[in-house]
Amino acid sequence: MTTATSMTRALAAGDTTSAQLAAAAIDRARQPESTAVLLTLTADRARYQAEAADRRRARGAARGDLDGIPIAWKDVFDIQGTVTTAGSASHLHDAPAAVDSHLVRRAHDSGLITLGKTNLSEFAFSGLGVNQYFGTPINPVAPERVPGGSSSGSAAAVARGIVPLAVGTDTSGSVRVPAAYCGIIGYRATPGRYGPNDFAPLSATLDSIGLFATTVDDIIALDRILAPGEHDDPPRSRRFVIPAGEWTEDLTPEIAADFHAVVAEMRCAETDIRIRSIPSLDTAQKLMDSHGTIVGAEAHRLHRHRLDSTLPIEPTTRRRLENNAHTADSLAPVYAAMCALRADFAAELDGATLLCPTVRHAPPRLSELSDPAHYDNLNASTLRTTMALSYLGACGITLPIRTSASRPPSGLLLSRPSGHDAELLAHAAAIGPQRRILT
Numbered sequence: 001m002t003t004a005t006s007m008t009r010a011l012a013a014g015d016t017t018s019a020q021l022a023a024a025a026i027d028r029a030r031q032p033e034s035t036a037v038l039l040t041l042t043a044d045r046a047r048y049q050a051e052a053a054d055r056r057r058a059r060g061a062a063r064g065d066l067d068g069i070p071i072a073w074k075d076v077f078d079i080q081g082t083v084t085t086a087g088s089a090s091h092l093h094d095a096p097a098a099v100d101s102h103l104v105r106r107a108h109d110s111g112l113i114t115l116g117k118t119n120l121s122e123f124a125f126s127g128l129g130v131n132q133y134f135g136t137p138i139n140p141v142a143p144e145r146v147p148g149g150s151s152s153g154s155a156a157a158v159a160r161g162i163v164p165l166a167v168g169t170d171t172s173g174s175v176r177v178p179a180a181y182c183g184i185i186g187y188r189a190t191p192g193r194y195g196p197n198d199f200a201p202l203s204a205t206l207d208s209i210g211l212f213a214t215t216v217d218d219i220i221a222l223d224r225i226l227a228p229g230e231h232d233d234p235p236r237s238r239r240f241v242i243p244a245g246e247w248t249e250d251l252t253p254e255i256a257a258d259f260h261a262v263v264a265e266m267r268c269a270e271t272d273i274r275i276r277s278i279p280s281l282d283t284a285q286k287l288m289d290s291h292g293t294i295v296g297a298e299a300h301r302l303h304r305h306r307l308d309s310t311l312p313i314e315p316t317t318r319r320r321l322e323n324n325a326h327t328a329d330s331l332a333p334v335y336a337a338m339c340a341l342r343a344d345f346a347a348e349l350d351g352a353t354l355l356c357p358t359v360r361h362a363p364p365r366l367s368e369l370s371d372p373a374h375y376d377n378l379n380a381s382t383l384r385t386t387m388a389l390s391y392l393g394a395c396g397i398t399l400p401i402r403t404s405a406s407r408p409p410s411g412l413l414l415s416r417p418s419g420h421d422a423e424l425l426a427h428a429a430a431i432g433p434q435r436r437i438l439t
C-alpha cells in the first residue's frame with residue numbers, strides 16, 4: 001500500500017505530481033471493486049485542489065508535509081455542494097452543504113486534497129458496517145466478511161489503496177473496529193482534540209473523531225495538522241498493562257493466538273508488560289450490562305422522530321432504535337458514575353498503556369446476518385471492548401495483526417486515558433516498526 005509519507009517523498013523528489021496522485025485516486029475509486037466505498041466522489045474539486053498544490057510546490061510554497069495528498073471523509077462531515085447523508089436514504093433530498101465542516105477546511109488549508117465522502121452504517125449506528133441502501137463496502141482483506149463500522153467506507157478506502165488517509169468518527173468503536181477488520185491502523189482521538197464536533201452526531205456524550213492510515217507515521221502526520229499545538233514530547237517510559245478478565249479471556253482461539261503472539265514478541269524485546277485487573281473497566285461493563293448503553297439511549301433520542309415518519313430507514317436501524325426506546329429510563333447510574341470512573345481509569349493505569357485485542361472475534365461473515373437476533377448479538381459482541389473504553393473517555397489506536405494468511409487480520413488495541421494522545425501515539429510508533437507479525 002502507498003502511504004502518505006511515501007507520496008510526500010515522491011512529490012518532493014519530483015517523481016510525481018499532486019495532479020497525478022489525484023487522477024490515480026479518482027481512477028481507483030471508480031473501479032468495480034470500490035463500489036459502495038465512496039458515496040460522493042468530488043472529482044472536480046480534487047483536480048482543482050491538486051493543480052493548486054502543484055502550483056504551490058513549483059514556487060516553493062507548499063503548506064506542509066501533506067500538501068497535495070488525497071484524503072476521504074466519512075459522510076457525516078459537510079463538504080460544500082454535497083448532501084451529507086449520514087449513510088441514510090432519509091437524507092438524500094436534503095439541501096447540499098453551504099460550507100465545509102471546520103475540520104475539512106483545516107485540512108484544505110494545509111493542502112490536503114478532498115477526494116470525496118465515504119460510506120457508513122446508517123446514522124453511524126452499527127459496528128458491522130453494513131448498509132442496505134447504499135451497499136456495503138467490500139472488505140479488501142476478507143471479501144466474504146463485514147468491513148466493520150460504522151466508518152466502513154473510510155476503512156475500506158485506505159485498505160484498498162484508494163487514498164492513504166481517511167477520517168471517520170468513533171462513538172463505540174466505529175474507527176477502531178473497521179480498522180481492525182480491514183487490516184489497517186485506526187486511531188480514536190480524545191473527544192474534543194480537534195475542536196467542537198461539527199459532524200452529524202450519534203451520541204453527544206461519546207462521539208469522537210478518528211483517523212485511518214496504513215502507518216503510524218501517517219496517523220501522526222495527519223493528527224499534527226488537525227490538532228496543532230497539541231503535541232508533547234514522546235514519553236521516555238513505555239509500560240503496558242494487559243487487563244485481566246473478559247477483555248483477554250473471552251476471545252476466539254484465533255484472536256487469542258494472535259494476541260499472545262504479539263505479547264510474546266514484545267516481551268522478547270524487553271517491553272515492560274504486566275497483567276492485572278482494571279476495576280474501572282470491569283465496573284463500566286457491569287453498569288452497561290445492567291442498565292444499557294449511553295449510545296443506544298442517545299441514538300434513540302436523536303432519531304426517534306423517524307420511527308413514525310414516512311422517511312425510509314433500514315429495518316436493522318429501526319429495530320435497534322426501537323429496542324432502545326426505554327433505555328434512557330434506567331441510565332441514571334451510568335451517567336452518574338462516568339466522571340469518577342474516568343478518573344479511576346487514569347489512576348489505575350498509572351502512566352501505562354492498556355493493551356488488549358480490539359475485537360474478540362473475526363469479522364462476521366455477511367451470510368450470518370440474515371437473522372435479526374444474531375445480527376444484534378454480533379453487533380454487540382463486536383463493540384463490547386471498544387464501547388467500554390469509549391465510556392471511560394479513552395483515546396485508542398488499533399494496529400493490525402496477521403499471523404496467518406489463511407484467516408482475517410485482527411487488531412492490537414492500545415488505549416490511554418482522555419487527553420493522553422501524545423503518549424498513545426508515541427507508544428504505537430514504538431511498537432509498529434519492530435513487530436514482525438504486524439502487517
